[in-house]
Amino acid sequence: MRPDIEQLKITLMRGKGRYVPNMELGVHPLVKKRFIGRPVVTLSDDIEFWQRAGYDYIKLQPGVDFNPAKVGAGKKHTYSYDGAVDRTWASESEGVITTIEELEAYVFPSIADFDYGRFEQVRSLLPEGMGVIGQYGDIFTMTWEMMGLETFSMALFENPELVERLNTILGNLVVSMFEYFAQSDAVDVIWFSDDIAYVNSLLVSPDVLDRFFFPWLKKIGDLAHAAKKPLVYHTDGILYDVLDRIIECGVDALHPIEPKAMPIAEVKKRYGDKLCLIGHVDVDMLSRGTEAQVREQVRKNIEEAGYNGGYCAGSGNSIPEYVKYENYLAMLRAVEEFGGM
Numbered sequence: 001m002r003p004d005i006e007q008l009k010i011t012l013m014r015g016k017g018r019y020v021p022n023m024e025l026g027v028h029p030l031v032k033k034r035f036i037g038r039p040v041v042t043l044s045d046d047i048e049f050w051q052r053a054g055y056d057y058i059k060l061q062p063g064v065d066f067n068p069a070k071v072g073a074g075k076k077h078t079y080s081y082d083g084a085v086d087r088t089w090a091s092e093s094e095g096v097i098t099t100i101e102e103l104e105a106y107v108f109p110s111i112a113d114f115d116y117g118r119f120e121q122v123r124s125l126l127p128e129g130m131g132v133i134g135q136y137g138d139i140f141t142m143t144w145e146m147m148g149l150e151t152f153s154m155a156l157f158e159n160p161e162l163v164e165r166l167n168t169i170l171g172n173l174v175v176s177m178f179e180y181f182a183q184s185d186a187v188d189v190i191w192f193s194d195d196i197a198y199v200n201s202l203l204v205s206p207d208v209l210d211r212f213f214f215p216w217l218k219k220i221g222d223l224a225h226a227a228k229k230p231l232v233y234h235t236d237g238i239l240y241d242v243l244d245r246i247i248e249c250g251v252d253a254l255h256p257i258e259p260k261a262m263p264i265a266e267v268k269k270r271y272g273d274k275l276c277l278i279g280h281v282d283v284d285m286l287s288r289g290t291e292a293q294v295r296e297q298v299r300k301n302i303e304e305a306g307y308n309g310g311y312c313a314g315s316g317n318s319i320p321e322y323v324k325y326e327n328y329l330a331m332l333r334a335v336e337e338f339g340g341m
Helices: 005-012 029-036 043-052 100-105 117-122 139-147 149-158 160-183 206-212 214-226 243-248 264-271 283-288 291-305 325-338
Strands: 057-060 131-137 189-193 231-234 253-255 276-278
Touching: 005 131, 005 189, 029 043, 029 325, 043 057, 043 117, 057 117, 100 160, 117 131, 131 160, 139 149, 139 160, 139 206, 149 160, 160 189, 160 206, 160 214, 189 214, 206 214, 206 243, 214 231, 214 243, 243 264, 264 276, 264 291, 283 291, 283 325, 291 325
Parallel strands: 057 131, 131 189, 189 231, 231 253, 253 276
Antiparallel strands: none
């Protein structure tokens, strides 16, 4: 099927396009390799995967390295952004920055270090109709992960200056990426990801999010809307306590409506006039379920959330390497069958 980024943009702005688009935050390189029959090495390889799999876009991130093992922080811990191919473990106790002194000694990347080369190349390689999503995230997540969750939690009361200074450094660095996305002619849609909840609760109180998360989301929302580009926001978990706040920040579309946290029919009923909904096919089902179960879940999602537009189909998080490949294909086929593709 020929990609059509305009149809995706219509859907993200809560309209009803000609079909229900596919959307994923990420697909593991091993899944991509199996799909196109060779490793994804070049930008052209990556474009080929997203197009052949039925997506209207390729998602790109700037090249950036926050890893202190490579910039000389001198501690045994390392920090690795969650987009890495190999899974990493977030520190539960102490991270790489636990004191003001460690913060001042830490070598952060500079805005000039960010590599946008793939964005500069991509337009000359895209097939007709295909678009680009510029994505990055984790201002709040990087703040607590760099400190370690226990250290971060205690510092909220005992050393708020440390949290504030780290959060400000990270926020300014990441927001600069979204300034680029907003200004770039290569970028059609903007996607910010930063987990603030899990299945049963927010990770921290709304008051903490009002200090260290929502001001950044609002800055990104303002950039996206000034550029007239849809803003997608990703967070796992149950969000009813802050959904109005998310919308106030300028978010147009919410991903992934985690199935164990929020029924998509309820979110559609309460917020479908304000948010496009994305995802809601459980990753556990994709990993351990049957093709028939996946097909039925896609049908149900489209029936409950896509009847009047404003819904993009996909997983309830992303496509890791451990999902059943046949179930991933079953999801794509079911979107084509039930979504009018």
